[in-house]
Amino acid sequence: MKTFVEKHIxxxxxxxxxxxxxxxxxxxxxxxxxxxxxxxHDEALAQDVLQExxxxxxxxxxxxxxxxxxxxxxLFRVVQNTAIDKVRSRKRKMNKEVQTDDANVYHLQATxxxxxxxxxxxxxxGLEDKYRVVIDALFFQGMTQQEASDELNIPLGTVKSRLKxxxxxxxxxxxxxxxxxxxx
Amino acid sequence: xxxxxxxxxxxxxxxxxLMGTTxxxxxxxxxxxxxxxxxxxxxxxxxxxxxxxxxxxxAVEVPQxxxxxxxxxxxxxxxxxxxxxxxxxxxxxxxxxxxxMMIYNQNQELLEDRRFTSNLLENLNDDIVSNRExxxxxxxxxxxxxxTATQKYILQGNVRAQRLExxxxxxxxxxxxxxxxxxxxxxxxxxxxxxxxxxxxxxVPLDILKVTKDKLVEIPYEERMASINITIEPKxxxxxxxxxxxxxxxxxxxx
Numbered sequence: 001m002k003t004f005v006e007k008h009i010x011x012x013x014x015x016x017x018x019x020x021x022x023x024x025x026x027x028x029x030x031x032x033x034x035x036x037x038x039x040x041h042d043e044a045l046a047q048d049v050l051q052e053x054x055x056x057x058x059x060x061x062x063x064x065x066x067x068x069x070x071x072x073x074x075l076f077r078v079v080q081n082t083a084i085d086k087v088r089s090r091k092r093k094m095n096k097e098v099q100t101d102d103a104n105v106y107h108l109q110a111t112x113x114x115x116x117x118x119x120x121x122x123x124x125x126g127l128e129d130k131y132r133v134v135i136d137a138l139f140f141q142g143m144t145q146q147e148a149s150d151e152l153n154i155p156l157g158t159v160k161s162r163l164k165x166x167x168x169x170x171x172x173x174x175x176x177x178x179x180x181x182x183x184x
Numbered sequence: 185x186x187x188x189x190x191x192x193x194x195x196x197x198x199x200x201x202l203m204g205t206t207x208x209x210x211x212x213x214x215x216x217x218x219x220x221x222x223x224x225x226x227x228x229x230x231x232x233x234x235x236x237x238x239x240x241x242x243a244v245e246v247p248q249x250x251x252x253x254x255x256x257x258x259x260x261x262x263x264x265x266x267x268x269x270x271x272x273x274x275x276x277x278x279x280x281x282x283x284x285m286m287i288y289n290q291n292q293e294l295l296e297d298r299r300f301t302s303n304l305l306e307n308l309n310d311d312i313v314s315n316r317e318x319x320x321x322x323x324x325x326x327x328x329x330x331x332t333a334t335q336k337y338i339l340q341g342n343v344r345a346q347r348l349e350x351x352x353x354x355x356x357x358x359x360x361x362x363x364x365x366x367x368x369x370x371x372x373x374x375x376x377x378x379x380x381x382x383x384x385x386x387x388v389p390l391d392i393l394k395v396t397k398d399k400l401v402e403i404p405y406e407e408r409m410a411s412i413n414i415t416i417e418p419k420x421x422x423x424x425x426x427x428x429x430x431x432x433x434x435x436x437x438x439x
Contacts (some may be wrong), residue, residue, distance in 0.1 A: 005281045021255055025251055027252070030245055031236070031239050031240045033243070033245075034240075037244055037273070050250065051257060054258055058258040069232065070229075070236070072239070073235060081204075137237065138203060139238070139239075151404060154370065160196045164199065171230050
Protein backbone atom coordinates (compact mmCIF):
# COMPACT_ATOMS: atom_id res chain seq x y z
CA MET A 1 0.00 0.00 0.00
CA LYS A 2 1.40 3.38 -0.93
CA THR A 3 1.80 5.83 1.88
CA PHE A 4 0.72 9.44 1.73
CA VAL A 5 4.38 10.54 1.82
CA GLU A 6 5.25 8.27 -1.09
CA LYS A 7 2.39 9.68 -3.18
CA HIS A 8 3.41 13.22 -2.30
CA ILE A 9 7.05 12.61 -3.24
CA UNK A 10 6.01 11.05 -6.56
CA UNK A 11 3.86 14.09 -7.37
CA UNK A 12 6.73 16.45 -6.53
CA UNK A 13 9.14 14.39 -8.66
CA UNK A 14 6.77 14.47 -11.61
CA UNK A 15 6.48 18.24 -11.47
CA UNK A 16 10.23 18.70 -10.98
CA UNK A 17 9.74 20.23 -7.54
CA UNK A 18 13.12 20.31 -5.73
CA UNK A 19 11.43 19.61 -2.40
CA UNK A 20 11.14 16.02 -3.62
CA UNK A 21 14.86 15.41 -3.08
CA UNK A 22 14.77 16.54 0.53
CA UNK A 23 11.76 14.33 1.23
CA UNK A 24 13.30 11.39 -0.63
CA UNK A 25 16.47 11.77 1.39
CA UNK A 26 14.68 12.05 4.73
CA UNK A 27 12.49 9.02 4.07
CA UNK A 28 14.76 6.65 2.16
CA UNK A 29 18.43 7.67 2.49
CA UNK A 30 19.24 5.40 5.44
CA UNK A 31 17.72 2.31 3.80
CA UNK A 32 19.39 3.10 0.47
CA UNK A 33 22.72 3.79 2.17
CA UNK A 34 22.39 0.42 3.87
CA UNK A 35 21.85 -1.19 0.47
CA UNK A 36 24.90 0.62 -0.93
CA UNK A 37 27.04 -0.57 1.98
CA UNK A 38 25.76 -4.13 1.59
CA UNK A 39 26.87 -4.12 -2.04
CA UNK A 40 30.14 -2.22 -1.76
CA HIS A 41 31.31 -3.12 1.79
CA ASP A 42 32.93 0.27 1.77
CA GLU A 43 31.37 3.28 3.51
CA ALA A 44 33.24 5.88 1.46
CA LEU A 45 32.29 4.16 -1.78
CA ALA A 46 28.71 3.72 -0.52
CA GLN A 47 28.51 7.48 0.07
CA ASP A 48 29.65 8.10 -3.51
CA VAL A 49 27.04 5.60 -4.67
CA LEU A 50 24.30 7.34 -2.69
CA GLN A 51 25.29 10.76 -4.00
CA GLU A 52 25.46 9.55 -7.60
CA UNK A 53 22.18 7.67 -7.20
CA UNK A 54 20.32 10.75 -5.98
CA UNK A 55 21.58 12.73 -8.98
CA UNK A 56 20.37 9.90 -11.26
CA UNK A 57 17.02 9.76 -9.46
CA UNK A 58 16.56 13.50 -9.85
CA UNK A 59 17.57 13.53 -13.50
CA UNK A 60 15.52 10.47 -14.42
CA UNK A 61 12.45 11.13 -12.30
CA UNK A 62 10.35 11.25 -15.49
CA UNK A 63 11.20 7.60 -16.14
CA UNK A 64 9.58 6.44 -12.94
CA UNK A 65 6.26 4.71 -13.61
CA UNK A 66 4.20 4.38 -10.45
CA UNK A 67 2.02 1.76 -12.15
CA UNK A 68 4.97 -0.58 -12.61
CA UNK A 69 6.73 -0.39 -9.28
CA UNK A 70 6.57 1.22 -5.88
CA UNK A 71 8.85 4.17 -5.35
CA UNK A 72 11.24 2.28 -3.07
CA UNK A 73 11.54 -0.56 -5.60
CA UNK A 74 12.65 1.93 -8.23
CA LEU A 75 15.02 3.73 -5.84
CA PHE A 76 16.43 0.37 -4.75
CA ARG A 77 17.15 -0.64 -8.35
CA VAL A 78 18.91 2.66 -9.06
CA VAL A 79 21.11 2.36 -5.96
CA GLN A 80 21.74 -1.35 -6.48
CA ASN A 81 22.80 -0.88 -10.11
CA THR A 82 24.96 2.15 -9.31
CA ALA A 83 26.64 0.26 -6.47
CA ILE A 84 27.25 -2.86 -8.57
CA ASP A 85 28.74 -0.73 -11.36
CA LYS A 86 31.04 0.98 -8.84
CA VAL A 87 32.19 -2.33 -7.38
CA ARG A 88 32.84 -3.82 -10.80
CA SER A 89 34.65 -0.70 -11.92
CA ARG A 90 36.84 -0.81 -8.82
CA LYS A 91 37.51 -4.50 -9.32
CA ARG A 92 38.56 -3.93 -12.91
CA LYS A 93 40.89 -1.18 -11.79
CA MET A 94 42.38 -3.40 -9.08
CA ASN A 95 42.75 -6.33 -11.50
CA LYS A 96 44.62 -4.11 -13.90
CA GLU A 97 46.97 -2.98 -11.15
CA VAL A 98 47.57 -6.29 -9.39
CA GLN A 99 47.07 -8.76 -12.26
CA THR A 100 46.12 -11.63 -9.98
CA ASP A 101 44.70 -14.69 -11.69
CA ASP A 102 42.29 -15.70 -8.98
CA ALA A 103 40.60 -12.33 -8.68
CA ASN A 104 36.86 -12.82 -8.71
CA VAL A 105 34.27 -10.12 -8.62
CA TYR A 106 31.99 -12.03 -6.30
CA HIS A 107 34.47 -13.91 -4.19
CA LEU A 108 34.92 -11.17 -1.62
CA GLN A 109 31.23 -10.40 -1.62
CA ALA A 110 30.19 -13.98 -1.04
CA THR A 111 32.59 -14.32 1.85
CA UNK A 112 31.40 -11.07 3.31
CA UNK A 113 27.79 -12.19 3.16
CA UNK A 114 28.39 -14.46 6.09
CA UNK A 115 29.86 -11.59 8.09
CA UNK A 116 26.93 -9.35 7.24
CA UNK A 117 24.44 -11.80 8.67
CA UNK A 118 25.17 -10.63 12.18
CA UNK A 119 23.95 -7.12 11.23
CA UNK A 120 20.48 -8.18 10.39
CA UNK A 121 18.02 -6.36 12.51
CA UNK A 122 15.82 -8.10 14.99
CA UNK A 123 12.66 -8.40 12.86
CA UNK A 124 14.56 -10.06 10.04
CA UNK A 125 16.38 -12.43 12.36
CA GLY A 126 13.66 -14.98 12.06
CA LEU A 127 14.71 -15.70 8.51
CA GLU A 128 16.87 -18.78 8.21
CA ASP A 129 20.41 -18.21 6.96
CA LYS A 130 19.99 -20.47 3.94
CA TYR A 131 17.25 -18.17 2.63
CA ARG A 132 18.94 -14.95 3.66
CA VAL A 133 22.17 -15.84 1.87
CA VAL A 134 20.28 -16.39 -1.37
CA ILE A 135 18.19 -13.23 -1.01
CA ASP A 136 21.25 -11.15 -0.17
CA ALA A 137 23.18 -12.53 -3.13
CA LEU A 138 20.35 -11.73 -5.51
CA PHE A 139 19.15 -8.45 -3.96
CA PHE A 140 22.37 -6.88 -2.80
CA GLN A 141 25.14 -8.42 -4.84
CA GLY A 142 23.36 -8.12 -8.18
CA MET A 143 24.06 -11.77 -8.98
CA THR A 144 21.94 -13.65 -11.45
CA GLN A 145 20.40 -16.84 -10.14
CA GLN A 146 23.01 -18.85 -12.04
CA GLU A 147 25.83 -16.75 -10.57
CA ALA A 148 24.38 -17.21 -7.07
CA SER A 149 24.18 -20.95 -7.72
CA ASP A 150 27.85 -21.05 -8.76
CA GLU A 151 29.04 -18.75 -6.01
CA LEU A 152 27.09 -20.34 -3.16
CA ASN A 153 27.67 -23.81 -4.57
CA ILE A 154 24.02 -24.83 -4.50
CA PRO A 155 21.94 -26.08 -7.43
CA LEU A 156 20.05 -23.52 -9.53
CA GLY A 157 16.70 -25.09 -8.64
CA THR A 158 17.53 -24.72 -4.95
CA VAL A 159 18.40 -21.05 -5.48
CA LYS A 160 15.02 -20.51 -7.11
CA SER A 161 13.08 -22.34 -4.40
CA ARG A 162 15.01 -20.69 -1.55
CA LEU A 163 14.36 -17.26 -3.03
CA LYS A 164 10.69 -18.01 -3.30
CA UNK A 165 10.37 -19.59 0.15
CA UNK A 166 12.61 -16.93 1.72
CA UNK A 167 10.41 -14.14 0.35
CA UNK A 168 7.33 -16.00 1.54
CA UNK A 169 8.88 -16.31 5.00
CA UNK A 170 9.69 -12.62 4.99
CA UNK A 171 6.08 -11.90 4.17
CA UNK A 172 5.08 -13.84 7.26
CA UNK A 173 7.71 -12.21 9.47
CA UNK A 174 6.97 -8.68 8.38
CA UNK A 175 3.27 -9.40 8.48
CA UNK A 176 3.57 -10.25 12.19
CA UNK A 177 5.81 -7.25 12.79
CA UNK A 178 3.37 -4.78 11.18
CA UNK A 179 0.49 -6.36 12.99
CA UNK A 180 2.32 -5.75 16.29
CA UNK A 181 3.17 -2.17 15.31
CA UNK A 182 -0.44 -1.50 14.44
CA UNK A 183 -1.64 -3.03 17.73
CA UNK A 184 0.83 -0.97 19.77
CA UNK B 185 -6.89 -19.38 -9.43
CA UNK B 186 -6.22 -20.55 -12.98
CA UNK B 187 -3.44 -23.00 -13.86
CA UNK B 188 -1.54 -20.37 -15.83
CA UNK B 189 -1.57 -17.99 -12.84
CA UNK B 190 -0.41 -20.77 -10.52
CA UNK B 191 2.28 -21.72 -12.98
CA UNK B 192 3.36 -18.09 -13.25
CA UNK B 193 3.50 -17.65 -9.48
CA UNK B 194 5.42 -20.92 -9.13
CA UNK B 195 8.05 -19.68 -11.58
CA UNK B 196 10.62 -17.11 -10.46
CA UNK B 197 9.62 -14.54 -13.08
CA UNK B 198 7.89 -12.22 -10.64
CA UNK B 199 10.87 -12.25 -8.27
CA UNK B 200 13.27 -11.54 -11.11
CA UNK B 201 10.97 -8.77 -12.36
CA LEU B 202 11.06 -7.28 -8.86
CA MET B 203 14.86 -7.27 -8.97
CA GLY B 204 14.89 -5.78 -12.48
CA THR B 205 16.78 -8.70 -13.98
CA THR B 206 14.19 -9.78 -16.55
CA UNK B 207 14.57 -9.43 -20.30
CA UNK B 208 12.21 -6.99 -22.06
CA UNK B 209 10.00 -9.88 -23.19
CA UNK B 210 9.91 -11.36 -19.68
CA UNK B 211 9.09 -7.92 -18.29
CA UNK B 212 6.18 -7.65 -20.69
CA UNK B 213 4.93 -11.05 -19.60
CA UNK B 214 5.22 -10.14 -15.93
CA UNK B 215 3.45 -6.81 -16.49
CA UNK B 216 0.71 -8.62 -18.37
CA UNK B 217 0.08 -11.00 -15.47
CA UNK B 218 0.23 -8.18 -12.92
CA UNK B 219 -2.27 -6.10 -14.89
CA UNK B 220 -4.64 -8.99 -15.61
CA UNK B 221 -4.70 -11.06 -12.43
CA UNK B 222 -5.41 -9.39 -9.05
CA UNK B 223 -3.76 -12.26 -7.16
CA UNK B 224 -0.51 -11.70 -9.09
CA UNK B 225 -0.76 -7.94 -8.53
CA UNK B 226 -1.25 -8.55 -4.80
CA UNK B 227 1.76 -10.90 -4.66
CA UNK B 228 3.86 -8.30 -6.49
CA UNK B 229 2.81 -5.61 -3.99
CA UNK B 230 3.73 -7.91 -1.10
CA UNK B 231 7.09 -8.73 -2.69
CA UNK B 232 7.84 -5.03 -3.02
CA UNK B 233 6.83 -4.36 0.58
CA UNK B 234 9.07 -7.23 1.70
CA UNK B 235 11.96 -5.87 -0.29
CA UNK B 236 11.47 -2.46 1.29
CA UNK B 237 11.22 -3.90 4.77
CA UNK B 238 14.13 -6.25 4.26
CA UNK B 239 16.29 -3.41 2.91
CA UNK B 240 15.13 -1.20 5.77
CA UNK B 241 16.39 -3.83 8.18
CA UNK B 242 19.88 -3.06 6.87
CA ALA B 243 19.39 0.72 7.12
CA VAL B 244 22.48 2.62 8.21
CA GLU B 245 22.38 6.22 9.35
CA VAL B 246 23.87 8.42 6.68
CA PRO B 247 26.60 10.87 7.83
CA GLN B 248 25.04 14.29 8.51
CA UNK B 249 27.20 16.17 6.00
CA UNK B 250 26.03 14.00 3.09
CA UNK B 251 22.51 15.45 3.09
CA UNK B 252 23.63 18.99 2.30
CA UNK B 253 26.13 17.68 -0.24
CA UNK B 254 23.48 15.64 -2.08
CA UNK B 255 20.91 18.44 -2.02
CA UNK B 256 23.52 20.86 -3.38
CA UNK B 257 24.60 18.38 -6.05
CA UNK B 258 21.06 17.67 -7.26
CA UNK B 259 20.11 21.36 -7.26
CA UNK B 260 23.12 22.21 -9.42
CA UNK B 261 22.09 19.47 -11.82
CA UNK B 262 19.63 20.91 -14.31
CA UNK B 263 16.41 18.98 -14.21
CA UNK B 264 15.60 17.59 -17.56
CA UNK B 265 12.71 19.34 -19.18
CA UNK B 266 9.69 17.12 -19.18
CA UNK B 267 10.57 14.82 -22.07
CA UNK B 268 6.93 14.03 -22.54
CA UNK B 269 6.51 17.53 -23.95
CA UNK B 270 9.50 17.12 -26.25
CA UNK B 271 8.33 13.68 -27.30
CA UNK B 272 4.82 14.97 -27.91
CA UNK B 273 6.21 17.92 -29.89
CA UNK B 274 8.38 15.56 -31.96
CA UNK B 275 5.46 13.23 -32.57
CA UNK B 276 3.22 16.12 -33.57
CA UNK B 277 5.97 17.44 -35.87
CA UNK B 278 6.43 14.02 -37.44
CA UNK B 279 2.67 13.65 -37.77
CA UNK B 280 2.42 17.04 -39.44
CA UNK B 281 5.29 16.08 -41.74
CA UNK B 282 3.62 12.83 -42.70
CA UNK B 283 0.24 14.51 -43.21
CA UNK B 284 1.86 17.32 -45.24
CA MET B 285 3.66 14.75 -47.37
CA MET B 286 0.42 12.81 -47.89
CA ILE B 287 -1.46 15.99 -48.83
CA TYR B 288 1.35 17.02 -51.19
CA ASN B 289 1.34 13.61 -52.88
CA GLN B 290 -2.43 13.64 -53.08
CA ASN B 291 -2.31 17.13 -54.58
CA GLN B 292 0.24 16.02 -57.15
CA GLU B 293 -1.95 13.06 -58.08
CA LEU B 294 -4.99 15.31 -58.39
CA LEU B 295 -3.03 17.77 -60.56
CA GLU B 296 -1.91 14.88 -62.73
CA ASP B 297 -5.51 13.64 -62.97
CA ARG B 298 -6.64 17.13 -63.82
CA ARG B 299 -4.03 17.43 -66.59
CA PHE B 300 -5.06 14.04 -67.95
CA THR B 301 -8.76 14.93 -67.81
CA SER B 302 -8.07 18.29 -69.42
CA ASN B 303 -6.18 16.62 -72.28
CA LEU B 304 -8.93 14.07 -72.63
CA LEU B 305 -11.54 16.81 -72.78
CA GLU B 306 -9.50 18.69 -75.35
CA ASN B 307 -9.21 15.55 -77.47
CA LEU B 308 -12.93 14.90 -77.14
CA ASN B 309 -13.66 18.48 -78.21
CA ASP B 310 -11.39 18.02 -81.22
CA ASP B 311 -13.20 14.77 -81.99
CA ILE B 312 -16.56 16.51 -81.71
CA VAL B 313 -15.42 19.28 -84.06
CA SER B 314 -13.94 16.72 -86.42
CA ASN B 315 -17.09 14.58 -86.29
CA ARG B 316 -19.26 17.62 -86.81
CA GLU B 317 -17.22 18.62 -89.83
CA UNK B 318 -17.37 15.06 -91.13
CA UNK B 319 -21.14 14.95 -90.55
CA UNK B 320 -21.53 18.27 -92.29
CA UNK B 321 -19.46 16.99 -95.20
CA UNK B 322 -21.50 13.78 -95.37
CA UNK B 323 -24.71 15.78 -95.19
CA UNK B 324 -23.50 18.01 -97.98
CA UNK B 325 -22.50 14.99 -100.04
CA UNK B 326 -25.87 13.43 -99.31
CA UNK B 327 -27.63 16.60 -100.38
CA UNK B 328 -25.57 16.77 -103.56
CA UNK B 329 -26.09 13.10 -104.40
CA UNK B 330 -29.85 13.41 -103.87
CA UNK B 331 -30.06 16.63 -105.77
CA THR B 332 -31.86 16.14 -109.09
CA ALA B 333 -29.38 18.48 -110.73
CA THR B 334 -26.50 16.16 -109.92
CA GLN B 335 -25.17 14.14 -112.82
CA LYS B 336 -23.55 10.76 -112.26
CA TYR B 337 -20.68 9.67 -114.51
CA ILE B 338 -19.20 6.18 -114.57
CA LEU B 339 -15.54 6.21 -115.40
CA GLN B 340 -13.77 3.20 -116.89
CA GLY B 341 -10.18 2.87 -117.90
CA ASN B 342 -9.02 2.21 -121.46
CA VAL B 343 -6.75 -0.61 -122.52
CA ARG B 344 -3.88 0.74 -120.41
CA ALA B 345 -5.96 0.75 -117.24
CA GLN B 346 -8.78 -1.71 -117.72
CA ARG B 347 -9.40 -2.19 -114.03
CA LEU B 348 -9.86 1.49 -113.33
CA GLU B 349 -13.36 2.03 -111.96
CA UNK B 350 -14.60 5.35 -110.65
CA UNK B 351 -17.83 7.33 -110.40
CA UNK B 352 -17.96 11.11 -110.60
CA UNK B 353 -20.79 13.35 -109.44
CA UNK B 354 -21.11 16.86 -110.83
CA UNK B 355 -23.66 19.48 -109.82
CA UNK B 356 -23.34 22.51 -112.01
CA UNK B 357 -25.91 24.49 -110.07
CA UNK B 358 -24.08 24.06 -106.80
CA UNK B 359 -20.73 24.08 -108.59
CA UNK B 360 -19.56 20.99 -106.74
CA UNK B 361 -17.96 17.82 -108.02
CA UNK B 362 -17.03 14.56 -106.30
CA UNK B 363 -15.34 11.38 -107.29
CA UNK B 364 -15.49 7.89 -105.83
CA UNK B 365 -12.56 5.73 -106.97
CA UNK B 366 -13.33 2.06 -106.51
CA UNK B 367 -10.30 0.37 -108.09
CA UNK B 368 -7.10 1.53 -109.74
CA UNK B 369 -4.63 -0.73 -111.56
CA UNK B 370 -1.26 -0.79 -109.85
CA UNK B 371 1.48 1.45 -111.21
CA UNK B 372 5.25 1.37 -110.75
CA UNK B 373 6.40 3.38 -107.70
CA UNK B 374 7.61 6.28 -109.80
CA UNK B 375 4.20 6.83 -111.49
CA UNK B 376 0.80 8.15 -110.34
CA UNK B 377 -2.67 8.70 -111.78
CA UNK B 378 -3.47 12.42 -112.12
CA UNK B 379 -6.83 14.11 -112.80
CA UNK B 380 -7.23 16.98 -115.20
CA UNK B 381 -10.17 19.26 -116.04
CA UNK B 382 -10.60 20.19 -119.65
CA UNK B 383 -11.51 23.87 -119.69
CA UNK B 384 -11.75 25.71 -123.00
CA UNK B 385 -9.64 23.04 -124.63
CA UNK B 386 -6.88 23.22 -122.02
CA UNK B 387 -6.20 20.51 -119.42
CA VAL B 388 -6.05 22.14 -115.96
CA PRO B 389 -4.24 19.96 -113.32
CA LEU B 390 -6.42 18.68 -110.49
CA ASP B 391 -5.49 16.16 -107.74
CA ILE B 392 -3.52 12.95 -107.78
CA LEU B 393 -6.02 10.08 -107.99
CA LYS B 394 -6.13 7.50 -105.20
CA VAL B 395 -8.49 4.70 -104.28
CA THR B 396 -11.14 6.24 -102.00
CA LYS B 397 -13.04 3.02 -101.19
CA ASP B 398 -16.42 3.98 -99.69
CA LYS B 399 -15.64 7.63 -99.49
CA LEU B 400 -16.53 10.45 -101.82
CA VAL B 401 -13.72 12.91 -102.44
CA GLU B 402 -14.53 16.40 -103.52
CA ILE B 403 -12.56 17.55 -106.51
CA PRO B 404 -12.09 21.17 -107.52
CA TYR B 405 -14.97 22.35 -109.68
CA GLU B 406 -14.00 24.33 -112.73
CA GLU B 407 -16.41 26.54 -114.65
CA ARG B 408 -16.87 25.51 -118.22
CA MET B 409 -15.39 22.11 -117.41
CA ALA B 410 -16.00 19.93 -120.47
CA SER B 411 -14.43 16.75 -119.16
CA ILE B 412 -12.28 15.14 -116.54
CA ASN B 413 -9.26 13.32 -117.88
CA ILE B 414 -7.02 10.89 -116.09
CA THR B 415 -3.43 10.37 -117.16
CA ILE B 416 -0.42 8.47 -115.91
CA GLU B 417 2.22 10.96 -114.78
CA PRO B 418 5.58 10.81 -113.01
CA LYS B 419 5.43 10.64 -109.21
CA UNK B 420 4.39 13.96 -107.66
CA UNK B 421 2.25 14.90 -110.65
CA UNK B 422 2.82 17.12 -113.71
CA UNK B 423 1.86 20.65 -114.61
CA UNK B 424 1.00 19.62 -118.12
CA UNK B 425 -0.86 16.49 -119.01
CA UNK B 426 0.90 13.76 -120.98
CA UNK B 427 -1.83 13.12 -123.53
CA UNK B 428 -0.17 9.93 -124.68
CA UNK B 429 -0.65 8.46 -121.20
CA UNK B 430 -4.36 9.20 -120.94
CA UNK B 431 -6.23 6.24 -119.44
CA UNK B 432 -9.81 7.55 -118.89
CA UNK B 433 -12.02 10.45 -119.80
CA UNK B 434 -15.46 11.67 -118.68
CA UNK B 435 -17.25 14.05 -120.91
CA UNK B 436 -19.83 16.15 -119.17
CA UNK B 437 -23.24 16.83 -120.57
CA UNK B 438 -24.42 20.36 -121.23
CA UNK B 439 -20.85 21.56 -121.63
